[in-house]
Amino acid sequence: MTGHNTSHKVVVIGGGYAGTLAANRLRVRDDVAVTLVNPRPEFVERIRLHQFVARTGQATIDYGTLLGEGVELVVDSATRIDTAARQVLLASGGALDYDYVIYAVGSTGAVPSVPGAAEHAWPLADLESARRLRARLDELPPGAPVTVVGGGLTGVETAAELAERGRAVALVCGRTLAPYLSSGGRRYVAKWLARHGVTVLEGVTVTEVRPEAIVLDDGGVRPSVLTIWTVGFGLPELAAASGLRTDALGRLLTDETLTSVDDERVVAAGDAAAPSGRPLRMSGYAAGPLGAQAADTVLSRIAGTEPAAIDLAFTGACVSLGRHAGIRQIAGKDDKAVNVYIPGRAGAIIKEMTCRFVVSKRIRGEARKPGSMSWPKGGPRPETPATAPVTPA
Template sequence: MSATQRNGSHVRQIIVLGGGYAGTMAANRLSAADDADVVMVNPRPRFVHRVRLHQWIAGTGTADEDFAHVLSGRVRLVVDTATHIDVAGGRVELASDAALDYDHLVYAVGSSGTPADTIDGVAEHGFVLGEWEAAQRLRARLDAVEATDPGAPATVIGGGLTGIEMAAELADAGVPVRIVCGVVLAPSFGDRARRSARRRLRKLGVEILEDCHVVSVGPDTVTIVDNGVRRIVPSSTTIVAAGFGVPDLAAVSGLSTDTAGRLITDETLTSVDDPRIVGAGDAVAPSGMAFRMSCQAANQLGPHAADTVLARLTGDAPSPVRLAFVGQGASLGRRGAVVQLTHRDDRPARVVISGRAAATIKELVCRSVIWGLRLEGRRPGATPSFGPTRQVGDRQVEVNA
C-alpha cells in the first residue's frame, strides 16, 4: 500500500501528472485534503503561461512564472517526466529512473504543438508552436534573423487562433509576416469576428492567404499551392501552428484512449479502466468526446478532477463534469484583439468585441488565469462550479442562459 501514517491516520498519496493550467489547478484544490500528500510531477521547474507564448517569442512579454507564485505550498513539486504508469501496481515511473507510488492519480499531461506531417521539410526547417522549449528555439531563430537579415519575411502555417496571435504579434513588432490559413482564417469564429480579425491583421501588414496550403518548407522558403498553382516564396522563419497533439503516456501504459491518444474517462473524469485515475485538461476525452483544447476548459476540468478525487477520499459519489464556455479571444498585437462571445456549449454567439476594448478584455483574461491559480492555492475550493446541466446523449451539457 502506498498510504503512509500521520498521527496514527492513513495518509493518501496523490500524484498530479502535469503542471499546466489543469494540473496546477487540480493540485491546488487537492491541497485542502488533510489526510493526503499531494505531489505534482512536471518536466519544467517553472510554470508556463502558454497563452502568452506568442508574446515571449516576439519579445513583447513574459510567459513563465515561478511555481511558488501559483502552486500551493502544501504541494510538493517533482521536476521530472512520467514515462509509464503501472496501473496495477499504483506506481508512476519517471525518466530519472525514480518511481512514485500513488493511491490516486490525476492525469493532466496537457498537449503540445504538432508538426504538419504532410508538409515536406517541415520537421527540418519549421518551428512548431506549443511548448516552452520550442518557443525558446523559435525566439533564438528570430533574433538571429533580425541580426543578420532584418526585414526578412516570416510565414505562419495555420489560421487558427494560435497562428493568428503569433502572426499579429510579429507584425506588430515589425516583422513582415504572411499567414497561410488552409481553408479559412479563424474557423472557430463567427463571420463578424472573422471579418474583424482580417481587418486588424491587414492593418498590421499581415499577408493573409486563405484557401491555399503549404506543401514544402525549405531553409529560407516555403512552397504554397493556391488554386492548383505552386509558387515558392521567401520565408526566413516558418512557424507551424497547425494544431495540438497529446503525449502517448496513457496509451503506452495500457489505458483506454481515443484515436488522438487522449485518456478516455466517464463523465466524472474517472478513467474507464481504473477508479484511482482521474483526468483533466487537453489530454482527456470524457465519454470519448474531448472538449476544445483551451486554457478555458483546463481551468474548469482541473478543479472538477480534484473534486472527483476528494469525493472518493470521503466515500462520496463524484458528480458529472459541468463545463461552460463564455468566449474565444485572439490578441492582435499589443493594441488590438477580437473577442467572440459564445454560447456555453462553445458555439459562436452574435456579440463580438474588437479593437482596444477587446485588447483590454484579453489582457485581463490572461492576468486572471494567474490570479485564479494563486487564489485556488491560497483558498482551495474558491474556483466555482457551473450548473445546471441537462443530459445530451452521454454528455452533461450546460443549459444556455
C-alpha cells in the same frame, strides 16, 4: 479543512493550468499528500508564448508563487503509470507511490506530415520550442519574410504580434481565417491584419516546407526564411504506454467524471481528457474547470461518495492582436460563436485581464482557499464522439 488520520497519496502528472489548479484544490483535505510532477521547474503560461517569442512579454512563473502549502513539486518526467503497483515511474529512475493519479499532461503541437515541415518549420506549442524560435528570430533582419502556418487563434496571435514588431509576415489559413470567430469577428481580424501588413492567404494549404520557401497547393512558391507551424495538437504517449485506452489523438478515455475507463484510480484533466470519447475544445478556458473537476472526483472517491459528472459551459474566446488591440468573441454555452464581439483596445484589455485572472484568481485562489473556484455550468455535452475510434490498450 477536514482532519483524518490516514494519508491519501495523490500524484498529479503535469504542472500546466489544469494540473497546478488540481494540486492546489486537493488540499481541501489535510489528509491528502499531493505531489506535482512536471518536467520544468517553472510554470509556463502557454497562452503568452506568442508574446515570449516576439519579446513583448514573459511566459514563465515561479511555482513557489503558485503552489499552496504542502504541495511537493518533483521536477522530472513520468515515463509510465504502473497501475498494478500503483506507482508513477520517473525518467530519473525513481518512482512515486500513489492512491490516485491525476493525468494532466496537457497537449503540444502535432508533428506535421507535410514534406519538409518537420525539418524546416518551427513549432510554438511549448516553452523549449518557443525559446528556439525566439533565438532564430533574433538572427533575422527585420525584413526577412516570415510565414505563420495555421489560421486558428494561435496562428492569428503569433502573426499579429510579429507584425506589430515590424516583421514581414504572411499567414496561411487553409480554408478560413480564425474559423472559431463569428463572421463579424473574422472581418475585424482580417482588417487589422491588413492594416499591419500581414498577407493573409485563405483557401490554400502548404504542401511543402523548404529551408527558405513554402510550396502551396495551388502551385505557388513563396519565400519564407522562417516558417512557424501552429497547426494541430499532439499529446504525450504516457497513457498508451501505461496500458490505458486513449482516443486517436492520445487523450485518456474517461467517463463523464473524468475517471479512466480502465482504472478508477486514474483521473484525467485538461487537454489530456476525452470524456466518453467526446472531448471539450482544447483551451486554457476549459483547463481550469477540468482540473477542478478532476480534483473533486478524487476527493469524492476518497470520501466514498459518487463523483459528479463534468459540467462546463463555454462563454467564448479572447484573441490578442499585438499589444494594443484584440477581440473578445462571445459564444453560447455550446461553444458556438454568436455575432457579438468586443474589438479594439477594449478587447485587448479583456484578453490581458483574462490571462491574469487564470493565474491570480483561479490557480492562486485555490492555493489560498482550496475548493473556492467556481465556473460557468449548464453547457450541453456533444452527442457524438469528436474523435476517431479508441486506441486499444
